[in-house]
Amino acid sequence: MESDNDEYNEEEIIDDEWPDDYFDDPMIEVNDGNDDNIEEYRPETPPPPPRPPRISQAAITDPMEHRPITPPYTTQATFSDLCQHVLRRIVESLGLADRCRLMVTSRALKEAVENSRWTNLGNGKLIVTTFEKQIISQGLIVHVTFGGILIVNSYEEEWGQMFTKLHRTFETLHLQELQLNNVSLDHPLLQSVNDFLDSGVTFDRLSFMRAKIAAISDRQVLNFLSFGMRVPHVQSCHSSSQICLTPVNSFLCNLKWTRCETTLFYREYNLMNRAKHNVVFGMHMGALTEEQILSFTRPVTLNILKDDLSCWTGTKEEGLFVELVRRGHSLIKFGIKLITLEVLAKIIEAQRMSGPDVQCCSCNYTSYTHLGAKIMLEHSPIPDLRRLFMRERADGGPPPIARPIHYHPAVVAVTSRDHPAGPATTLEPW
Amino acid sequence: MVLITLVSSDEQNFPVERELLKQSGTIETLIVNMNLDDEDTDAAAMPIPLPNVKGDVLEKVIQWMEHHKGDPVKEGDNEDNNAEIVVPQWDDDFFKPAMYGSKHLELTVAASYLDIKNLLTLSCKAISNTFKGKTGPQIREEWGVPNEFTPEEEEAIRKENEWSE
Numbered sequence: 075m076e077s078d079n080d081e082y083n084e085e086e087i088i089d090d091e092w093p094d095d096y097f098d099d100p101m102i103e104v105n106d107g108n109d110d111n112i113e114e115y116r117p118e119t120p121p122p123p124p125r126p127p128r129i130s131q132a133a134i135t136d137p138m139e140h141r142p143i144t145p146p147y148t149t150q151a152t153f154s155d156l157c158q159h160v161l162r163r164i165v166e167s168l169g170l171a172d173r174c175r176l177m178v179t180s181r182a183l184k185e186a187v188e189n190s191r192w193t194n195l196g197n198g199k200l201i202v203t204t205f206e207k208q209i210i211s212q213g214l215i216v217h218v219t220f221g222g223i224l225i226v227n228s229y230e231e232e233w234g235q236m237f238t239k240l241h242r243t244f245e246t247l248h249l250q251e252l253q254l255n256n257v258s259l260d261h262p263l264l265q266s267v268n269d270f271l272d273s274g275v276t277f278d279r280l281s282f283m284r285a286k287i288a289a290i291s292d293r294q295v296l297n298f299l300s301f302g303m304r305v306p307h308v309q310s311c312h313s314s315s316q317i318c319l320t321p322v323n324s325f326l327c328n329l330k331w332t333r334c335e336t337t338l339f340y341r342e343y344n345l346m347n348r349a350k351h352n353v354v355f356g357m358h359m360g361a362l363t364e365e366q367i368l369s370f371t372r373p374v375t376l377n378i379l380k381d382d383l384s385c386w387t388g389t390k391e392e393g394l395f396v397e398l399v400r401r402g403h404s405l406i407k408f409g410i411k412l413i414t415l416e417v418l419a420k421i422i423e424a425q426r427m428s429g430p431d432v433q434c435c436s437c438n439y440t441s442y443t444h445l446g447a448k449i450m451l452e453h454s455p456i457p458d459l460r461r462l463f464m465r466e467r468a469d470g471g472p473p474p475i476a477r478p479i480h481y482h483p484a485v486v487a488v489t490s491r492d493h494p495a496g497p498a499t500t501l502e503p504w
Numbered sequence: 505m506v507l508i509t510l511v512s513s514d515e516q517n518f519p520v521e522r523e524l525l526k527q528s529g530t531i532e533t534l535i536v537n538m539n540l541d542d543e544d545t546d547a548a549a550m551p552i553p554l555p556n557v558k559g560d561v562l563e564k565v566i567q568w569m570e571h572h573k574g575d576p577v578k579e580g581d582n583e584d585n586n587a588e589i590v591v592p593q594w595d596d597d598f599f600k601p602a603m604y605g606s607k608h609l610e611l612t613v614a615a616s617y618l619d620i621k622n623l624l625t626l627s628c629k630a631i632s633n634t635f636k637g638k639t640g641p642q643i644r645e646e647w648g649v650p651n652e653f654t655p656e657e658e659e660a661i662r663k664e665n666e667w668s669e
Contacts, residue, residue: 150606163628178640178661181652
């Protein structure tokens with residue numbers, strides 16, 4: 075039995091049936107078709123598209139480094155072979171600048187950097203510092219180490235980007251301190267700082283050292299103020315846990331300050347509301363409006379700075395002051411220049427009831443310390459105060475009971491430690 | 505002394521002390537679940553195939569485990585703060601010959617696959633140490649990583665992180 079293959083003769087078919095000049099004859103082409111209309115639409119019929127090349131043109135003309143990567147198959151391991159959690163472990167031991175530089179290395183590492191977290195930096199130990207501007211330009215930023223403070227010594231344009239990066243990166247960052255030194259008040263630069271502050275970062279201490287404000291136009295000041303970031307003059311924070319919020323330097327005219335008042339403090343206000351319980355806020359009396367102070371959702375510790383106190387001498391401020399204390403806010407420091415004996419008595423009474431310690435002022439002002447119910451009066455220029463406290467001491471009655479207010483844990487701890495059996499109504503001898 | 509045979513992807517056999525293998529969470533789970541360390545059963549003679557680990561890498565892993573025999577084995581998923589880890593001198597020397605190469609990455613992949621936490625931690629730390637203070641192109645050159653970005657993409661990333669350059 076013969077197979078089909080045995081009958082097949084390739085040469086015979088080709089040579090006999092298809093002569094070499096067969097397709098060169100135009101008549102054959104015309105007469106070959108049965109459709110008479112074929113010539114009518116032939117001109118309009120586009121030629122079939124050329125078959126796409128098996129290798130893209132880009133692959134032929136562009137060098138490898140210019141093409142979107144499709145890694146060649148290799149048996150060797152690359153970074154993309156590592157799982158994301160492993161890559162993150164690699165990335166997360168790096169500082170901010172190293173992570174940023176790593177992003178241009180490979181897609182896998184870029185993704186790892188973008189997904190990396192700073193969870194272990196969340197306990198307030200972070201330093202971002204630099205020596206000087208030239209070191210920034212040389213790429214020698216000493217950026218993130220463990221154990222300290224975020225310090226920006228030279229706030230230039232580069233730092234705007236850095237804050238943008240920080241804003242994106244540190245979702246749950248808590249800093250012991252953010253210190254901005256020599257801040258140039260330039261509108262677009264401050265936006266990144268404000269974004270950073272708004273991102274939810276919390277501080278034990280936030281301070282702004284002397285700002286360069288000499289060359290700023292009124293327009294810039296207004297823009298600046300509209301961001302809610304205020305520029306201090308020299309402000310030093312000695313407390314280990316303090317946020318210093320000071321108003322714009324006094325040479326800025328009060329008119330502008332007043333005009334911006336409605337939008338000025340929301341950022342600081344938010345910062346205060348999300349601060350930890352033991353954070354102390356230092357501020358001038360004119361820094362917050364009465365409504366803002368009273369609307370704090372929980373008691374805070376206010377460190378009232380002693381200048382600009384005249385606004386606290388009116389009747390309204392007296393009431394506000396007493397109301398503040400009544401609500402459980404702590405006043406660790408405040409200065410009063412012109413205050414009536416009655417108001418002082420109210421404050422002392424309210425402070426005693428709310429339990430926090432109230433201390434100091436300079437010798438030029440009325441000053442007292444209140445630890446629990448133990449009152450010390452120092453250097454009082456008002457003779458009538460002697461009578462006030464002598465009267466209290468002469469009463470000798472039981473100490474007032476603390477109000478059922480949510481105190482700072484720290485304050486409660488101090489009070490209960492100092493007075494385990496309850497406060498005693500005694501006064502230090504003059 | 506119970507010996508358990510590990511078989512690499514290229515079918516090399518590595519008899520390893522049972523004690524050493526406690527450092528590998530993956531193998532330890534397998535041994536416990538299948539009673540491979542019970543000499544009275546037939547399962548004891550059963551080799552453990554590791555299809556994702558090549559012979560030369562597995563050899564290095566065993567060498568590392570032998571040196572760290574008796575070290576406390578970390579439990580749970582708690583990841584250390586890698587920034588505070590210091591790579592000991594022996595481990596530094598161990599990683600050095602394979603540094604900047606695919607072998608180091610394969611070792612890291614194997615550590616992850618075999619769930620050897622200490623090795624993974626040290627290996628990751630050793631890799632990240634090589635990144636410190638270097639630019640992207642420098643790292644690419646050292647590690648032989650091809651540039652996966654188009655010029656436009658690279659420029660965009662660079663611009664975003666310009667301050668760190």
